Amino acid sequence: MAFEPREPQKELKYDELRIYTDEELNNYTEEELKNFKIKHDIPDVEELEKGPWPSFVADAKREALHRQKLPEDRMMIARECVEDLLGQLQLSFDDGETHWKHGGIVGVFGYGGGVIGRYSDVPEKYPSIAHFHTMRVNQPASKFYNTDYLRSICDLWEYRGSGLMNMHGSTGDIIFLGTFTEQLEPIFYELTHVLQQDLGGSGSNLRTPSCCVGRARCEWACFDTQDMCYELTHYYQDELHRPAFPYKFKFKFDGCPNCCVASIARADMSFIGTWRDEIRIDQEAVQAYINGEIAPNGGAHAGKDWGKFDIQKEVIDLCPTKCMRMEDGKLVIDNKECTRCMHCINVMPQALRPGTDTGVSILFGAKAPILEGAQMSMLTIPFMKVEPPYDNVKELIEKVWDWWMEEGKNRERLGELIQRYGVPKFLEVIEVPPMPQMVKEPRSNPYIFWKEEDVPGGWQRDIKDYRAKHKR
Amino acid sequence: MEDIKKAIIEFAESSKKTKFYFKDLEKAVQKTLPDVKARQIKKAATELINEGKLIYFSTGSTTMYGLKGRGVTEDH
Numbered sequence: 001m002a003f004e005p006r007e008p009q010k011e012l013k014y015d016e017l018r019i020y021t022d023e024e025l026n027n028y029t030e031e032e033l034k035n036f037k038i039k040h041d042i043p044d045v046e047e048l049e050k051g052p053w054p055s056f057v058a059d060a061k062r063e064a065l066h067r068q069k070l071p072e073d074r075m076m077i078a079r080e081c082v083e084d085l086l087g088q089l090q091l092s093f094d095d096g097e098t099h100w101k102h103g104g105i106v107g108v109f110g111y112g113g114g115v116i117g118r119y120s121d122v123p124e125k126y127p128s129i130a131h132f133h134t135m136r137v138n139q140p141a142s143k144f145y146n147t148d149y150l151r152s153i154c155d156l157w158e159y160r161g162s163g164l165m166n167m168h169g170s171t172g173d174i175i176f177l178g179t180f181t182e183q184l185e186p187i188f189y190e191l192t193h194v195l196q197q198d199l200g201g202s203g204s205n206l207r208t209p210s211c212c213v214g215r216a217r218c219e220w221a222c223f224d225t226q227d228m229c230y231e232l233t234h235y236y237q238d239e240l241h242r243p244a245f246p247y248k249f250k251f252k253f254d255g256c257p258n259c260c261v262a263s264i265a266r267a268d269m270s271f272i273g274t275w276r277d278e279i280r281i282d283q284e285a286v287q288a289y290i291n292g293e294i295a296p297n298g299g300a301h302a303g304k305d306w307g308k309f310d311i312q313k314e315v316i317d318l319c320p321t322k323c324m325r326m327e328d329g330k331l332v333i334d335n336k337e338c339t340r341c342m343h344c345i346n347v348m349p350q351a352l353r354p355g356t357d358t359g360v361s362i363l364f365g366a367k368a369p370i371l372e373g374a375q376m377s378m379l380t381i382p383f384m385k386v387e388p389p390y391d392n393v394k395e396l397i398e399k400v401w402d403w404w405m406e407e408g409k410n411r412e413r414l415g416e417l418i419q420r421y422g423v424p425k426f427l428e429v430i431e432v433p434p435m436p437q438m439v440k441e442p443r444s445n446p447y448i449f450w451k452e453e454d455v456p457g458g459w460q461r462d463i464k465d466y467r468a469k470h471k472r
Numbered sequence: 473m474e475d476i477k478k479a480i481i482e483f484a485e486s487s488k489k490t491k492f493y494f495k496d497l498e499k500a501v502q503k504t505l506p507d508v509k510a511r512q513i514k515k516a517a518t519e520l521i522n523e524g525k526l527i528y529f530s531t532g533s534t535t536m537y538g539l540k541g542r543g544v545t546e547d548h
Binding site (some may be wrong): 102103104105106107110111112113115116117134202203204205242243244245246247248405407409410411 | 493494495510513514517518521522526528529530531532533534535538
């Protein structure tokens with residue numbers, strides 16, 4: 001299905017939008033970088049450069065040198081901000097505590113999210129980072145953008161911010177790190193009016209929805225993750241920008257159970273693509289894998305000789321529900337036992353493919369560690385068909401929000417509310433019957449209780465009638 | 473809508489606190505106007521924000537509402 005934008009999209013041309021010349025962007029040599037010293041002494045921070053991974057300290061030094069060599073009138077906030085940032089980090093290491101003040105009234109007009117206030121508590125020492133607000137930019141679905149777009153936002157942030165950014169935050173947004181309050185509105189204007197780009201979510205809002213690469217590039221995607229992400233982002237604009245929830249709420253869309261955006265670990269409501277028919281098997285390709293004609297795992301792990309591919313050891317024995325076997329030289333799968341772990345499909349992608357009757361599984365209640373440690377989301381709706389305009393999904397979302405907004409305590413995530421009230425209450429709210437799979441330990445967690453109206457005859461019985469058959 | 477806005481402002485002015493969770497606003501409004509639903513309160517709060525009478529206060533993870541000019545100012 002071709003992408004149909006909600007409003008006409010103009011093509012961004014970097015040559016028309018650019019702020020800096022090529023000379024200004026490439027204004028230092030590697031030799032200069034080698035000899036460059038920032039204005040603060042930062043021995044502990046520099047330790048971080050010595051590890052095996054690329055270091056943000058090395059990146060920040062490049063940016064510091066770049067800003068030092070730009071003319072003063074080519075930046076709207078102080079050129080030393082990156083150097084002061086590293087200096088304050090060293091001070092925090094020395095003192096063993098942070099020097100950031102957290103939160104504030106900063107924001108753009110009418111929006112309750114997208115900007116996170118940060119202030120230094122030692123501004124006289126590091127004046128250029130007295131304000132160092134973060135802005136979240138709502139990434140395009142699956143993070144598809146072209147270089148014209150990327151270069152344009154980089155120029156904007158160099159000019160009106162620190163030039164430092166995260167690609168991307170864990171919710172998926174592009175994160176602009178560090179600017180002053182007076183720059184927020186001009187940046188917002190440029191983003192929305194020129195770059196056709198919205199801010200993302202922060203605070204007690206719906207957070208920026210995010211999705212995997214989906215059908216754009218992946219043959220396993222069981223639904224159009226990008227379309228659903230785009231539709232729900234637009235449909236729930238008010239929830240994204242005007243906070244009225246007890247706490248954050250995240251949607252994430254994974255096209256298949258490989259869960260590339262980790263919806264099962266991070267989203268209050270995870271949508272994971274699945275199928276309800278059978279895994280498609282190409283028996284000839286299975287043989288080709290067994291005979292070594294096709295490299296397993298799509299050719300990954302090829303840097304070492306792992307020996308001949310052994311389907312029994314590498315696929316069948318690793319199936320978590322033991323639902324596969326070889327019979328007369330053919331691979332057989334007992335599909336009703338398949339738990340959608342994706343291992344066999346990942347190892348033999350040319351031989352095995354997800355079924356064709358596809359939709360989503362919906363899970364609720366994940367969160368990163370806050371109160372009671374990390375929590376995965378719970379499979380609640382095993383299968384739902386999803387087609388635009390996703391009215392069935394919206395109806396479910398709103399039932400969940402109404403309950404959470406009514407009953408949730410301040411700063412209580414959906415998963416914590418479900419724990420507090422119990423799963424049966426949650427199932428009652430969303431009108432879904434319980435399944436045996438939801439009971440983790442039947443003896444310690446017998447959470448499915450009968451109600452009088454569900455039992456024929458209710459709680460009343462005729463004791464004489466009973467005694468006629470059962471002696472005391 | 474005007475009733476709800478009035479109830480919000482009255483609560484915000486009289487409270488000892490200067491920052492409120494949305495739930496605080498909701499409870500306060502429902503004390504005087506018991507039939508009002510959360511969605512209407514949110515709409516009224518949004519209007520007050522747009523009129524510049526209320527402001528958002530965000531820590532990054534949680535958002536609160538405040539009365540403009542009371543408590544923390546924009547510079548802190």
